[in-house]
Amino acid sequence: FEKKNQRIAFVTATGPPDILYWTPNNSFLAGTWQHFAVVVNGPLGRARVYINGELIISPKFSSRQFDCKSGLAWCGYHDNDVGAYFDGLIDEARYWNVERTQEQIRATKDIDLPPNDREGLVGWWRFCDSYEDYSDQGNHGTEVGSPRLELISLPFGITCWPDPCEAHDIVFTGNREVCIGDTVVLGTTFPYHRYYWSTGDTTSTTRVMAAGLYSLIAFDSLDCRETASVYVNIHPKPEVDVGPNITVCHGVDTTIGNMPHRPDWRYVWHPSTGLSNSRTPVTRVTADSTRTYTLTVTDDIGCTAEASVLITVYERVLLNLKDSVSVCRGDSVSLPLQVLQGEEPYSYLWSPSRGLDSTTIGQPVASPDSTTWYFVTVWDRNGCTAIDSILVIVRELPTTMLPDTVYTCRNQEVILPLDVYPLRTTMLFQWEPTEGLSNPAAQRPRALIEEPTTYSVLVTDLYGCTAEDSVTVLFHPPTIIGISVMGESTFCMNDSVLLTATPGYASYRWQTPSRAIPDTAGSLMAREAGPYIVSVIDSNGCDAVSPPVRISVYWAFELPVRVTGSNPLCPGDTVVLETDEGYEGYYWTDDSGAVVGTGTVLRVGHAGTYRVFAHDSRGCAGRSQPIIVRMAASPGTAILGPLEVCLGSDHEYRAAPSSARSFQWSVTGGESQFTPDSAILSMHWTEVGELSLRLRIIDSTSGCTDSTEIRVTVVPRPMPVLVGPVEVCAGDSASYFLEHREGVLDWQLPSGAEQLSATDDTIRIRWPVAGSYYLRVEERAPGALACSGTDSLLIQVHALPDIQLTMEPPSSICEGDSVVLTATEGYDRYAWMTPDGILDTTSNTLWTGNPGVYTVSVSSPVGCTATSDPVEVTVLPAPEVHVTGPRHFCVGATAVYKASLANFTSCSWSVRGGMILGDTDRDSLVVFWDGLGTGFIAVEANNGACSALDSLTVEVADSLHPEIIVHGPLSLCPGDSVRLDAGEGYLSYEWHTPLGVLYGQSITVTLAGTYRVHVTSFGDCAGSSDPFELRVWNPVPPVVLGPTAMCPGDTVVLEASAGYTDHQWTNGTIGRFLEVSQPGSYAVQAVDSNGCTAVSSPHSVVYYPPAPVPEITREGNQLVASVSRSWQWYRNDTLLQGEVGRTHTVTAPGRYTVETLDENGCRSRSDIIDIERLRGLATVRLPHLRVSPGDSVRIFISLEGTAGLESAGAEQFTAMLRYHSSMLVPLDGTNPGQCEGADRLIPFSGSLSQLLNGALPLHFLATLGDRDSIPLLLDEF
Known part of the structure; x- marks a missing residue:
C-alpha cells in the first residue's frame, strides 16, 4: 500500500526484477471496503487489474514463466520496502492458477466462494481464527510482523463462523434460464426479515437482466443469517434471417426466409396473406401487393426474436386485345393491342412472326395468308409480363360470275345474271351506272336500256371483302317482217286477196280490220277492207311488227261498220259500232230485228247480231253486214305453288292450263324460267323478303285478260362461318365454333377425328394422326322449312417432334453432386420440367443435383410440342455436418469447437493456423490459437457412400474491430x-x-x-x-386537389399532388386520380420519393342544392320553358339538335321535355308534356285596295303560311269578314251576310287548297261612303 498516492501494488516474481502493478492514484478509498484483483497471463505478457469487479488497467510486460508453488505469497507486505505493512483490514485473499474472467470476479467478489467455482484455486485465506488455507492445496500462512485477527461485521455475504441460529436453507424462486433482454425476479420461498442481495437490493426480491451468480444473505425475525447463491443463465435470442428485401411482379410466387428449420423451434409469419405456410422458416408467397412480412421465431428455451422482409410488388401488366379480327385475303390489318396497366417503357414479342411487319412493336401490321393465332408477350420496365392472343381470320374474297355480254330486245328488260360465291346473308351490291336499272343495290337488277350500255358492279360481303365485275348489254339484231299482197289490194265486195308474210318464223299474229288472229300461219286471205298488219317473235324472243297493208273493198250500198273496242266483249266492256256519214235514215237492229238505235254510232254492251240500215241521197237502200258482238267469259284462275321458300331454292308455280289462253308471268326477287304463254313457271329465288309473283292471263279466243298475284316469303338460309385453328399438332384437341349460329348443326367429322365434346355452337375435336382433313358443318334453320347452309375448313395436322432424354452418369449421386441430362439436338428451345418447376432454355443439356423426375419438351417449327419419357434422378443422402465455435479472439486463446453430425459413420478434423489439443475423430476439438491472422478449422463426415465437409474461418488479432x-x-x-x-x-x-x-x-x-x-x-x-x-425520414403528406361540390348524378375527378407513387384512396381505388360520383370524404395514401407512406387530409365533396325543375307551358304549337341559364329540348327522350332556346315549335306529336342548367351547372329535366295532336295554325292575308265609287271589286283572301294543318287533319275552313257597310255592297252570289251596327259581317267558307290557290274571291261594288277608308277584318277563321 502506498499511502502518499492512495494506491495498492501487486508484485509477482520468482526472482528479480519484480513485476509491479500499481492501481491508479487515489484508487484506494479510506474507510470503504474494496475488492482488488489482478489476472496475469505470463506467456502473453499481459495483466488485468480490477477494482470492485471493474477493469481498471491492463498493462503489458515482458513474457516470463511463473511457478505458483515456489517462493512466497505475501499479503499486505512488500519485501523491498521495509515497514511497508498494510495499515488496514483484509477480510480474505484468494490465489488461482487459472485466468479468472471479469464475470467470475464480479460474481464472487463479495460472497463465500461456491464449491462449484473452486477449480484452479491454490490458495484461500479467510482469516477467521487462523491463517489456514481453505483450498485443498495446504498453503497455510504465517505471520510476519504483528498482524492480528479480529471479528468484524461485513456488509456483504462473506462469513467465517458457523451460524448459531437454526438453519433455513434458502430456496430460490424465479426462472434460472431466461432470454437476453428479459428480466428475472429472484426471490425465496421462506419469508425472511431482512435481505441483502449481491445486486445491492434489500427487498424480498431482486430484478436482474444479466447472466451470473447471484448471492443472498437473509436474516429471519430472530436475526439468524442464511446465505445462498443461484446462477442465472442468460440465453441469447435466436438469430432470425428472413433474407434481403424482394421486388416481384404482381401474382408471381417467391420465397422468403433464409434459415434452416429446427423441429423444436416455433416459427410464425405475420401477416399470413398470400403465404403457402405461415409456420415454417422458409415459405412461398404469392405477391398481390407491397407488404412487409415479419417472422417471429421462438427457440426451445422460449426466447423470441423477429425480423422483417419487405416485398415490393410491381403492378401487373394488363392488356386489352380483341379476341379476333377479320382481314380480306391479300389485305393487312393492324393488331389493336392496348397496354392498360404497367410501367413504361414496354417491350413486345409477337409470335409467330409470319405475316407480321414487326414482332417487337405494340401494334404490328398483320398480312397472313391463312387464319392465324398471334400471341404477344409484353414486358414493362420492371420485367413484369402479360400474355394475350388474337385470332386473325383471313376471309376469302367473294368470287363473281358475270358474262361479258348479255343481249336484250328493244323496250324489254333484261336481268343482269350476277352469281357470287360464297353467297352470304349480308352482301352489298353497287351497280354503275344506275340509269335504266330496276334496283342498283340488288344482286340481279333488271336493265332497260336505250342504247348499248356497260354496267360494272362492286360486291362487298359482310366482312368488307370486295370483288368487281362488269357486263355489257347489247340489243339483238333487228328483225325484218313485211306483208306481200298476192293480187290487187282493191276489190269488190265478197272477193278476197291472199296476204303473205315474210317466211321463217314459228308463228304469226295477224291483225285484220276487225280482229286479231294469234298463232296462225304466215299467210291470210283478206276479205275485209282496211289495214292488215302481222307481228312475230323472233328466235331471241323479240317482238317485230310489219308495216300495215291497206285493203279497199267496193260494194253497192253496203254500209261499213267500224267496231271500236274488243269483240268478243269482255265482262264489263262495251263496243262502239260506227258507220260512215253521208247517208240518211240510219237505224240499227239486233238479232231479233228490233230497232236498237239511230244515227251513225251505236254503243253495244250485250252479245248479239247487229246491222245498220241507211239510204243514200238517191234513196237507195243499203245495209251493213251483220255485226256479231259476243260476250266472252272471264279467264280468271289461281296460282299454285309454295308461299314460303328458302333463299336459293327452285320451285314450280302453275296455273290451270288451257290451249285457249296465254300466260304472262312477272316476278320480283328471283330468276324465272318459263316458256312464253306457258302455265308453268320455274323459279330460282335469289332475294330475301316478301316478294311478288304476278300472272296475267289472256284468252286468245276473246282477247279478254285477267290477272292474279301471290306473295312469296323468301327466308334466308343460314350462312355458317366455321372458325377455328386450321393447323394443329397430332394428338392435340381444338375447338371450332360458328359465327352467327341460328339453327341446328350437323357436324361432319372426317375419318380419324375424335369428337370430345359439343355445345350449341362449338365442337371440340382431337386430331390423333398427322394428315390433311376436311371438317364440314351443316346448319339447319328452325321452323318447318329447315333452310340449311354449309361451311368447311381444311385442317392440317402436323406430326409431333421426336425427342429423347439421357442422363450421365446413369447411377445415383450424392447430395451436392450433379448429373447432366441431354436431349435430342436440333430444336430452338427446350422446356425442362424439373421438380422445382419449368426451365425454358435454348440448351439441350441440363445440369442438376436435385432428386426427382425430369422431362423435356420441344416444339417443331410449326409449333407442335412433344415431351420426352421421364428420367428419374436419385440423390443419396450425404452426412449432415455443422461446425460451431468462436471465430474472433486474440493470440493465445484456447477454444472448443463442436460438430453437429448426422447420418455418418466417421469424421475427421483439420486445422490451419492453430494447434490441435486432443483427438481428431470425435465430435469436438480443442484448438490453441498461437498466431495472428486468419485461421481455418474443418470437419469431414463420411457415411460410406457420400461425404460432407463444413468449416469455419477464424480471425486471431490483438484487438477486435467488428463491422455493423x-x-x-x-x-x-x-x-x-x-x-x-x-x-x-x-x-x-x-x-x-x-x-x-x-x-x-x-x-x-x-x-x-x-x-x-x-x-x-x-x-x-x-x-x-x-x-x-x-x-x-419525416414524410410530407400528399394534398388532394379537386372540386368540393358536384351536381347529383355527375362525376368529378380528384387529383393527388405530384411527386408521389403507389397512390391508394380510402375507397380502395389505385392511382393518382379518383372519379367521384357520390358525396363523401376522400383521402389518399401515397409513397414519397424516400419510399415512405403518408396519408393526406380528408377532402370532402358535397352535392350542390338540387336544381329547380323547369316548367313547360304550351302556346298553340309552341312550347315555352321557364327562365334558366340554358335549355336543351328532347322529343321521346331523343335530343333535338340545335333546339337550345327557351321556346320550341312543335312539328310532330310526341313526349316533350326540356333540360336546363342552374348557376352551378347542374342539370334538371322537366316533367313530360304529351303532344297528341298539333294545333293547326294559319296566316291569312287581306289585301290593301284603292278603289273608286262604282268600281267592281274582287277581294282575294290568301293563305300566306300554315303550321300543323296537315297533321291536324284540317281540309275545310269557315271565316267571317267584317267591314264598314257604307263602302262595299256584295255582288254576284257573294253572301250578303248581315249587319251589326255600322258593320257588315260576310260569312264565307271553302277548302284550304282553294284558299292556297287564291280561288275564293269575294265580289263587291264600291260605293260612295261616308269615309275615305275602311279596314277589312277577319272576325273568325
Whole structure:
C-alpha cells in the first residue's frame, strides 16, 4: 500500500526484477471496503487489474514463466520496502492458477466462494481464527510482523463462523434460464426479515437482466443469517434471417426466409396473406401487393426474436386485345393491342412472326395468308409480363360470275345474271351506272336500256371483302317482217286477196280490220277492207311488227261498220259500232230485228247480231253486214305453288292450263324460267323478303285478260362461318365454333377425328394422326322449312417432334453432386420440367443435383410440342455436418469447437493456423490459437457412400474491430425498423444506442441516431465498431386537389399532388386520380420519393342544392320553358339538335321535355308534356285596295303560311269578314251576310287548297261612303 498516492501494488516474481502493478492514484478509498484483483497471463505478457469487479488497467510486460508453488505469497507486505505493512483490514485473499474472467470476479467478489467455482484455486485465506488455507492445496500462512485477527461485521455475504441460529436453507424462486433482454425476479420461498442481495437490493426480491451468480444473505425475525447463491443463465435470442428485401411482379410466387428449420423451434409469419405456410422458416408467397412480412421465431428455451422482409410488388401488366379480327385475303390489318396497366417503357414479342411487319412493336401490321393465332408477350420496365392472343381470320374474297355480254330486245328488260360465291346473308351490291336499272343495290337488277350500255358492279360481303365485275348489254339484231299482197289490194265486195308474210318464223299474229288472229300461219286471205298488219317473235324472243297493208273493198250500198273496242266483249266492256256519214235514215237492229238505235254510232254492251240500215241521197237502200258482238267469259284462275321458300331454292308455280289462253308471268326477287304463254313457271329465288309473283292471263279466243298475284316469303338460309385453328399438332384437341349460329348443326367429322365434346355452337375435336382433313358443318334453320347452309375448313395436322432424354452418369449421386441430362439436338428451345418447376432454355443439356423426375419438351417449327419419357434422378443422402465455435479472439486463446453430425459413420478434423489439443475423430476439438491472422478449422463426415465437409474461418488479432451489418435500408420511414448485426463468433456484444445499452449479436431498431457495438472474445480481446448513423425520414403528406361540390348524378375527378407513387384512396381505388360520383370524404395514401407512406387530409365533396325543375307551358304549337341559364329540348327522350332556346315549335306529336342548367351547372329535366295532336295554325292575308265609287271589286283572301294543318287533319275552313257597310255592297252570289251596327259581317267558307290557290274571291261594288277608308277584318277563321 502506498499511502502518499492512495494506491495498492501487486508484485509477482520468482526472482528479480519484480513485476509491479500499481492501481491508479487515489484508487484506494479510506474507510470503504474494496475488492482488488489482478489476472496475469505470463506467456502473453499481459495483466488485468480490477477494482470492485471493474477493469481498471491492463498493462503489458515482458513474457516470463511463473511457478505458483515456489517462493512466497505475501499479503499486505512488500519485501523491498521495509515497514511497508498494510495499515488496514483484509477480510480474505484468494490465489488461482487459472485466468479468472471479469464475470467470475464480479460474481464472487463479495460472497463465500461456491464449491462449484473452486477449480484452479491454490490458495484461500479467510482469516477467521487462523491463517489456514481453505483450498485443498495446504498453503497455510504465517505471520510476519504483528498482524492480528479480529471479528468484524461485513456488509456483504462473506462469513467465517458457523451460524448459531437454526438453519433455513434458502430456496430460490424465479426462472434460472431466461432470454437476453428479459428480466428475472429472484426471490425465496421462506419469508425472511431482512435481505441483502449481491445486486445491492434489500427487498424480498431482486430484478436482474444479466447472466451470473447471484448471492443472498437473509436474516429471519430472530436475526439468524442464511446465505445462498443461484446462477442465472442468460440465453441469447435466436438469430432470425428472413433474407434481403424482394421486388416481384404482381401474382408471381417467391420465397422468403433464409434459415434452416429446427423441429423444436416455433416459427410464425405475420401477416399470413398470400403465404403457402405461415409456420415454417422458409415459405412461398404469392405477391398481390407491397407488404412487409415479419417472422417471429421462438427457440426451445422460449426466447423470441423477429425480423422483417419487405416485398415490393410491381403492378401487373394488363392488356386489352380483341379476341379476333377479320382481314380480306391479300389485305393487312393492324393488331389493336392496348397496354392498360404497367410501367413504361414496354417491350413486345409477337409470335409467330409470319405475316407480321414487326414482332417487337405494340401494334404490328398483320398480312397472313391463312387464319392465324398471334400471341404477344409484353414486358414493362420492371420485367413484369402479360400474355394475350388474337385470332386473325383471313376471309376469302367473294368470287363473281358475270358474262361479258348479255343481249336484250328493244323496250324489254333484261336481268343482269350476277352469281357470287360464297353467297352470304349480308352482301352489298353497287351497280354503275344506275340509269335504266330496276334496283342498283340488288344482286340481279333488271336493265332497260336505250342504247348499248356497260354496267360494272362492286360486291362487298359482310366482312368488307370486295370483288368487281362488269357486263355489257347489247340489243339483238333487228328483225325484218313485211306483208306481200298476192293480187290487187282493191276489190269488190265478197272477193278476197291472199296476204303473205315474210317466211321463217314459228308463228304469226295477224291483225285484220276487225280482229286479231294469234298463232296462225304466215299467210291470210283478206276479205275485209282496211289495214292488215302481222307481228312475230323472233328466235331471241323479240317482238317485230310489219308495216300495215291497206285493203279497199267496193260494194253497192253496203254500209261499213267500224267496231271500236274488243269483240268478243269482255265482262264489263262495251263496243262502239260506227258507220260512215253521208247517208240518211240510219237505224240499227239486233238479232231479233228490233230497232236498237239511230244515227251513225251505236254503243253495244250485250252479245248479239247487229246491222245498220241507211239510204243514200238517191234513196237507195243499203245495209251493213251483220255485226256479231259476243260476250266472252272471264279467264280468271289461281296460282299454285309454295308461299314460303328458302333463299336459293327452285320451285314450280302453275296455273290451270288451257290451249285457249296465254300466260304472262312477272316476278320480283328471283330468276324465272318459263316458256312464253306457258302455265308453268320455274323459279330460282335469289332475294330475301316478301316478294311478288304476278300472272296475267289472256284468252286468245276473246282477247279478254285477267290477272292474279301471290306473295312469296323468301327466308334466308343460314350462312355458317366455321372458325377455328386450321393447323394443329397430332394428338392435340381444338375447338371450332360458328359465327352467327341460328339453327341446328350437323357436324361432319372426317375419318380419324375424335369428337370430345359439343355445345350449341362449338365442337371440340382431337386430331390423333398427322394428315390433311376436311371438317364440314351443316346448319339447319328452325321452323318447318329447315333452310340449311354449309361451311368447311381444311385442317392440317402436323406430326409431333421426336425427342429423347439421357442422363450421365446413369447411377445415383450424392447430395451436392450433379448429373447432366441431354436431349435430342436440333430444336430452338427446350422446356425442362424439373421438380422445382419449368426451365425454358435454348440448351439441350441440363445440369442438376436435385432428386426427382425430369422431362423435356420441344416444339417443331410449326409449333407442335412433344415431351420426352421421364428420367428419374436419385440423390443419396450425404452426412449432415455443422461446425460451431468462436471465430474472433486474440493470440493465445484456447477454444472448443463442436460438430453437429448426422447420418455418418466417421469424421475427421483439420486445422490451419492453430494447434490441435486432443483427438481428431470425435465430435469436438480443442484448438490453441498461437498466431495472428486468419485461421481455418474443418470437419469431414463420411457415411460410406457420400461425404460432407463444413468449416469455419477464424480471425486471431490483438484487438477486435467488428463491422455493423445493416439488414435493410440505411434510412427508415416512421414505424419501420432495420436489423443491425455485429457478426457471429464473439463472446459478448454490447450495443450503445439512443435507447441505451442493449445486448446480443443483432438488434432491431427504429429510432434515428448513432449506433456502436462493443464486443469481447477469448484471449481478453475486445473492440468497438465504427459508428453507424441511422436516419428516419419525416414524410410530407400528399394534398388532394379537386372540386368540393358536384351536381347529383355527375362525376368529378380528384387529383393527388405530384411527386408521389403507389397512390391508394380510402375507397380502395389505385392511382393518382379518383372519379367521384357520390358525396363523401376522400383521402389518399401515397409513397414519397424516400419510399415512405403518408396519408393526406380528408377532402370532402358535397352535392350542390338540387336544381329547380323547369316548367313547360304550351302556346298553340309552341312550347315555352321557364327562365334558366340554358335549355336543351328532347322529343321521346331523343335530343333535338340545335333546339337550345327557351321556346320550341312543335312539328310532330310526341313526349316533350326540356333540360336546363342552374348557376352551378347542374342539370334538371322537366316533367313530360304529351303532344297528341298539333294545333293547326294559319296566316291569312287581306289585301290593301284603292278603289273608286262604282268600281267592281274582287277581294282575294290568301293563305300566306300554315303550321300543323296537315297533321291536324284540317281540309275545310269557315271565316267571317267584317267591314264598314257604307263602302262595299256584295255582288254576284257573294253572301250578303248581315249587319251589326255600322258593320257588315260576310260569312264565307271553302277548302284550304282553294284558299292556297287564291280561288275564293269575294265580289263587291264600291260605293260612295261616308269615309275615305275602311279596314277589312277577319272576325273568325
